[in-house]
Amino acid sequence: MSLVNxxxxxxxxxxxxxxxxxxxxxxxxFDEVDHVYLTAIDGELDDWTDLAEWIARLLSTDPEPIRDxxxxxxxxxxxxxxxxxxxxREVESEKKFVLNAMIDETNTINYDAARQLQCHGRYLMWFxxxxxxxxxxxxxxxxxxxNPLITKGNExxxxxxxILSWYADHHPERIDNPLI
Numbered sequence: 009m010s011l012v013n014x015x016x017x018x019x020x021x022x023x024x025x026x027x028x029x030x031x032x033x034x035x036x037x038f039d040e041v042d043h044v045y046l047t048a049i050d051g052e053l054d055d056w057t058d059l060a061e062w063i064a065r066l067l068s069t070d071p072e073p074i075r076d077x078x079x080x081x082x083x084x085x086x087x088x089x090x091x092x093x094x095x096x097r098e099v100e101s102e103k104k105f106v107l108n109a110m111i112d113e114t115n116t117i118n119y120d121a122a123r124q125l126q127c128h129g130r131y132l133m134w135f136x137x138x139x140x141x142x143x144x145x146x147x148x149x150x151x152x153x154x155n156p157l158i159t160k161g162n163e164x165x166x167x168x169x170x171i172l173s174w175y176a177d178h179h180p181e182r183i184d185n186p187l188i
Contacts, residue, residue: 012144014178039138041081043187044109044170046131047074052146056134059186074134075121079170081109081135086179102175107135107150111168114156122168125154133172136185144181150174 028035051072053061065074086103093099111118132147142148153171 012181037138037140039140041079041083041107041109041135041137043136044077044079044081044107044172045074045134045136045143046077046152047147048072049130049132049149051132054145056141056143056145057183057186062187077109077111077170078113079109079111081107081170083107083135083137102177105174105176105179107133107172109170109172111170112165114166114168118168119156122154122156122170125152128152133174135172136187139185139188140182141185141187142180142182148174148176148180 045066047065048071051065051074053065055061062074065072066076068074083105086105088103089101090098091101111122129152131150131152132143133150134141134143134147136142150172151174153169153173155169157167157169159166
């Protein structure tokens with residue numbers, strides 16, 4: 009499990025964090041974003057590491073179910089500004105994260121869900137990329153842009169494009185994916 013909160017020093021005592029490298033058996037990761045999980049803005053989890061809670065919420069029809077979108081997506085480098093300040097120091101603005109995902113299951117239910125998500129509501133999101141899940145117990149509050157796309161040609165796949173964005177100082181918390 010990654011750090012719940014990143015705590016930056018308030019004085020000048022920065023230390024190099026602990027790392028783990030293995031020349032003979034390196035840990036590498038090739039997965040893409042494969043699931044986006046959405047729920048109502050007040051639908052945070054009690055314990056996001058708990059498989060039973062995930063299953064209950066994914067199967068729920070209560071007011072705060074979690075919906076599982078099967079996607080092919082990416083989380084590129086966030087946008088931010090670096091500003092030079094006094095004493096030749098540099099500071100970064102808050103980061104804008106943008107997760108880009110494509111939904112390839114364009115049945116009528118998913119098409120209508122995309123249309124409903126165009127109402128500009130706010131949602132909580134978690135996402136997974138293979139063996140890891142991201143978002144913390146409270147989820148990530150996101151803005152959603154979603155558009156069904158009809159491509160040119162009869163051999164091209166029509167898709168639903170989903171763009172999820174949020175602002176934060178640090179990348180989201182990560183755990184081993186409890187759903188795999």
